Amino acid sequence: MWDRKDSRDTKETKDTKYPYQTITEPSMENKPLSPSPDGFVNIGPSVVFKGDIQGSEDLVIEGEIEGKINLKDNSLHLGPKSRVRAEIYAKSVTIEGEVQGDVYAVERLVIKKSGRLHGNIVAPRLVLEDGARFKGTIDMEKRVEAPAISGRESGPKGAVPGNENKDKSLNLELS
Amino acid sequence: METNPSGLKGFFKKGEASEVSPAKEDPHLHRTLGLKEFMSRLAGREKPNLLDLGPARERNILYLAGRGCKVYVQDFFFELQGARRQAPPDQEFSFQGFLNDSFPYPNEIFDGVLAWDLFNYLSPKDATMLAKKLFAQMKVGGVLLAFFSSAKMIPSEPVVYRIADSHNLHYENDHDSEVKAPNFTNNEIVKMMDRFAVVNFYFLRNGVREALLAKK
Numbered sequence: 001m002w003d004r005k006d007s008r009d010t011k012e013t014k015d016t017k018y019p020y021q022t023i024t025e026p027s028m029e030n031k032p033l034s035p036s037p038d039g040f041v042n043i044g045p046s047v048v049f050k051g052d053i054q055g056s057e058d059l060v061i062e063g064e065i066e067g068k069i070n071l072k073d074n075s076l077h078l079g080p081k082s083r084v085r086a087e088i089y090a091k092s093v094t095i096e097g098e099v100q101g102d103v104y105a106v107e108r109l110v111i112k113k114s115g116r117l118h119g120n121i122v123a124p125r126l127v128l129e130d131g132a133r134f135k136g137t138i139d140m141e142k143r144v145e146a147p148a149i150s151g152r153e154s155g156p157k158g159a160v161p162g163n164e165n166k167d168k169s170l171n172l173e174l175s
Numbered sequence: 176m177e178t179n180p181s182g183l184k185g186f187f188k189k190g191e192a193s194e195v196s197p198a199k200e201d202p203h204l205h206r207t208l209g210l211k212e213f214m215s216r217l218a219g220r221e222k223p224n225l226l227d228l229g230p231a232r233e234r235n236i237l238y239l240a241g242r243g244c245k246v247y248v249q250d251f252f253f254e255l256q257g258a259r260r261q262a263p264p265d266q267e268f269s270f271q272g273f274l275n276d277s278f279p280y281p282n283e284i285f286d287g288v289l290a291w292d293l294f295n296y297l298s299p300k301d302a303t304m305l306a307k308k309l310f311a312q313m314k315v316g317g318v319l320l321a322f323f324s325s326a327k328m329i330p331s332e333p334v335v336y337r338i339a340d341s342h343n344l345h346y347e348n349d350h351d352s353e354v355k356a357p358n359f360t361n362n363e364i365v366k367m368m369d370r371f372a373v374v375n376f377y378f379l380r381n382g383v384r385e386a387l388l389a390k391k
Contacts, residue, residue, distance in 0.1 A: 126240075128233035135231075135254075137247045140240040141222070 045081050059090075061097075072106070080114050089144070093123075095132075102136075104144045203345050208377035209385035211341040213287060213320045214242060216374075216389070223286035226312075228252075228293050230335055234345075235289075238338045247285070249278070251293055252333050270301045274308050285313045290321040292333050292383075294367070295357060303367050310370045313390045319371060323364060323384045328353040 040058045043049065047063035054070040061069075062079040069076060069088045076090040082097030089104040095115035103109055105123035113131035120137045122144050128134065217223045225244040227235060228251040239246045254277055255270075262268045288309055294302045309319060331354050335347035359367070361376060364386055371388035378384055 126233065126236060128231055128236065130232070132231060133250070133253075135249050137245060138236055138240055139245050141243070 045079075053086075078115075106144045201345070203347070204339060204343050205346055205381055205383075206379055207342060207344045207385065208379065209320050209375070209387045210338065210344070212375065212387055213289075213318055214341060216316075216318045217242070217244065217287050220286050224284055225287045225289065226280075226285045226309075227289045229289065229291045229333065232335065232337050234337045234339075244287075247280070251278075252296055271304055274304060278308060280312045282311045283314045285309075286317045288313060288317070288319045290319060291336050292322040292324065292329075294321050294359070294364075295324050295329055296333055299357070299359075299363065299367060306368045307370065310368075310390055315390055317390045318374065319368075319386075319388045319390075321386045321388070323359050323386060324356045324382060325358065325384060326356050326382045327358070329356040330354075 040060055041055070042060040043063050043065070045062040049063065050066045052068040052070070053059070053065065054068075056071070056073060058075045058077075059069075059071055060077045060079060061082045061084065063081075064083045066085045069084075069086050069090065071090040073091055075092040075094070076088060077094045078084055078097045078099060080096040082099075084097065085100045087101050087104075088099070091105070092107045092109070093103055093105045094110040094112065095103075095117055096112045097114070098116040100118045102120045103117065103123070105121075105125075107123075108125035108127065109121055109123040110127040111117055111129065111132040111134060113129040115129075116133045118135045120139070121134075122139045122142050124140055124144075126138065126140065217225065223244050224247065225239055226247045226249065227239070228249060229235070230250040230253060231248045236246050236248070255273060258273045258277065259268050290309075294305070297305060313319065330348045331350045331352040332348075337345040337347060339345050361384075364384075365373060368386075368388050370390070372391045374387040374389050376384055376386055
């Protein structure tokens with residue numbers, strides 16, 4: 001994982017310290033993750049995770065996530081290769097990959113030109129680059145309320161029925 | 176990038192100006208007469224639901240949301256093209272089936288629909304089906320704005336319209352190829368939209384007819 005190219009820094013080499021902690025092993029589920037010194041936690045492109053994610057760190061997702069994501073005071077960045085089927089709640093959200101599910105952004109939502117979102121948006125500010133694909137509704141006046149992350153009674157749109165990993169959760173906490 | 180939405184290259188005679196002065200400076204900017212009336216009819220409604228059938232554009236969303244609308248975005252033509260491509264080659268594509276599967280909004284939900292020039296790219300039969308579906312999904316008093324070209328040829332795919340202000344639209348067309356325009360007459364449009372009441376037809380000098388229709 002260390003020698004892969006990252007869109008944020010094309011000069012990255014094997015010797016370059018990757019600024020994010022990267023989750024690559026499913027066995028790390030249910031365990032707190034420490035952020036990098038920069039305060040980001042990264043879920044790498046090889047990760048496929050089904051369950052709920054909540055925490056108080058900024059998060060970068062490059063892999064596949066299905067469930068709910070709740071970062072009430074933090075930002076979420078979904079990289080170009082990310083594939084997310086989740087209800088998302090965060091202070092700010094940037095989408096470069098594919099998302100299916102509703103997005104609640106307390107401050108703002110950015111959909112980059114490579115971004116694809118099929119779901120509803122509640123956010124007071126929206127940046128939508130030309131080329132971005134979006135299908136759903138936009139409500140910029142509604143106040144974003146924090147969802148209850150526990151329980152699975154209201155899963156994301158399009159969530160796969162019979163999810164066998166429905167009790168899994170990932171906590172992002174300062175160590 | 177093409178600038179003429181109706182596909183009428185050289186439609187404007189030399190020295191002929193568009194109806195709006197900004198177009199002199201920006202060749203992609205064109206007058207609209209229907210948008211202001213369309214928006215004024217939404218103004219009295221509490222948080223109107225508005226369906227935009229074009230691709231998502233930040234400017235349009237911010238313009239509409241800034242006027243209190245809850246905006247629904249569905250790039251109808253893009254999805255239709257995708258559905259056609261995925262259809263089994265040995266089966267006839269069902270437009271009605273596409274409407275049922277990909278257009279599942281409840282009845283009487285929309286206060287307004289921006290169809291842009293989508294109807295130029297549908298057969299009369301399909302256009303009639305879509306109009307019927309939209310009629311059911313619109314509230315009484317809801318309004319539909321649609322553009323029809325009077326040109327012989329139109330861009331091969333719908334123009335992307337970006338709202339500059341209530342009087343001007345910025346036209347985007349990245350496609351060099353053109354197709355034959357359906358050239359619907361007013362009577363054909365009225366017949367296609369037979370359940371709607373015509374609020375007004377606006378004839379623009381660039382060859383576009385803007386039709387503002389209402390559900391009575």
